[in-house]
Amino acid sequence: MSHKPLHELSVDEFVDGITGGSRHLLSRAITLVESSRPDHEKRAHEILDRCLAVGRRSIRMGITGSPGAGKSTFIESFGLELLRHGLRVAVLAIDPSSTRSGGSILGDKARMERLSARPEVYIRPTASSGYLGGTSPRTHETILLCEAAGYDVIIVETVGVGQSEIVVNSMVDFILLLMLPGSGDELQGIKRGIMEIADAVAITKADHERAGIAQVSKADFESALRLLPEKHSGWERKVLLTSSLEGSGIAEIWQELRRFVSAMEASGELGRMRREQLRQLLYTIVEDRLKREFFGNPHVAAAREPVENQVLSGAITPFSGAIQLLGAFREKDL
Numbered sequence: 001m002s003h004k005p006l007h008e009l010s011v012d013e014f015v016d017g018i019t020g021g022s023r024h025l026l027s028r029a030i031t032l033v034e035s036s037r038p039d040h041e042k043r044a045h046e047i048l049d050r051c052l053a054v055g056r057r058s059i060r061m062g063i064t065g066s067p068g069a070g071k072s073t074f075i076e077s078f079g080l081e082l083l084r085h086g087l088r089v090a091v092l093a094i095d096p097s098s099t100r101s102g103g104s105i106l107g108d109k110a111r112m113e114r115l116s117a118r119p120e121v122y123i124r125p126t127a128s129s130g131y132l133g134g135t136s137p138r139t140h141e142t143i144l145l146c147e148a149a150g151y152d153v154i155i156v157e158t159v160g161v162g163q164s165e166i167v168v169n170s171m172v173d174f175i176l177l178l179m180l181p182g183s184g185d186e187l188q189g190i191k192r193g194i195m196e197i198a199d200a201v202a203i204t205k206a207d208h209e210r211a212g213i214a215q216v217s218k219a220d221f222e223s224a225l226r227l228l229p230e231k232h233s234g235w236e237r238k239v240l241l242t243s244s245l246e247g248s249g250i251a252e253i254w255q256e257l258r259r260f261v262s263a264m265e266a267s268g269e270l271g272r273m274r275r276e277q278l279r280q281l282l283y284t285i286v287e288d289r290l291k292r293e294f295f296g297n298p299h300v301a302a303a304r305e306p307v308e309n310q311v312l313s314g315a316i317t318p319f320s321g322a323i324q325l326l327g328a329f330r331e332k333d334l
């Protein structure tokens with residue numbers, strides 16, 4: 001295992017390590033991808049280019065649900081189910097320690113304890129602070145690295161706050177929405193957009209005294225989903241009852257995911273989704289770079305304060321101000 005500083009590792013060492021199954025080098029490559037240092041960024045791109053050329057494919061799955069819906073516990077039991085099928089699993093998990101008090105770190109470790117102990121599993125916690133629902137701006141690139149590392153199923157966890165699902169929707173094939181058993185009233189509280197992007201809904205914690213109410217929730221969700229437009233032609237969203245503690249409904253979710261992938265492959269939709277994911281990534285990178293170039297530009301930096309002041313004092317409109325700043329951006333260096 002290499003402990004050389006990041007800049008001393010060659011692109012070849014990274015690519016060989018990642019494709020050869022080194023979780024250590026995969027982790028270090030992700031760190032490189034997340035770095036905003038220009039030299040790191042350049043090498044990250046070289047590594048990503050090479051990793052994409054490897055051409056490995058995985059099933060990319062998004063898991064979303066409100067805080068406490070049972071996401072971590074579900075991923076643990078679902079991940080163990082995947083291992084029983086001989087699959088390798090990568091989890092891009094939200095690290096709740098960044099949003100909550102100390103206790104939850106231990107809690108989360110315990111929740112994914114058996115999964116994280118397995119060598120066929122890679123778990124990368126993402127700090128949820130600062131980013132929408134736990135997706136970082138580099139989540140897509142991280143998925144590509146995990147794919148090159150040969151993971152068969154890549155699970156991306158997000159908290160259901162709305163915008164993060166839309167982001168994650170542009171980088172995964174299948175989205176599972178986890179919902180606590182509850183009354184129809186609670187159903188009203190869910191953002192319609194989140195339901196629309198779900199490919200299946202799992203009612204969690206359908207055990208013990210909640211078994212009855214879970215049945216009611218299932219029926220409520222089924223009727224709510226019927227009113228939504230199709231996400232993929234020919235795919236009807238199902239509602240499944242699950243209990244991660246009892247292990248019920250977990251194998252059924254895997255069946256549902258497999259059924260989805262086969263159906264999407266057969267209709268050519270999977271290929272279309274993958275091309276769309278690449279298009280999204282292309283423009284995400286362009287937007288990101290343009291923004292950074294713009295705000296890093298010395299002419300823009302010099303013009304910002306005076307232009308801002310003029311806009312705030314009402315001397316010029318925000319539209320004229322924006323045009324002035326863009327003019328400064330296009331100015332050639334002397």
Ligand SMILES: Nc1nc2c(ncn2[C@@H]2O[C@H](COP(=O)(O)OP(=O)(O)OP(=O)(O)O)[C@@H](O)[C@H]2O)c(=O)[nH]1
Nearest residue numbers: 066067068069070071072073074096205243244245
């Ligand atoms: N009875 C029962 N309890 C469960 C089940 N799954 C999770 N829980 C409990 O629900 C609580 C929250 O579970 P987590 O898996 O941490 O939920 P989460 O969605 O990851 O939560 P955040 O990370 O805070 O958003 C924990 O106390 C779990 O033990 C289940 O299937 N049945």
Ligand SMILES: [Mg+2]
Nearest residue numbers: 071072096108
């Ligand atoms: Mg969690």
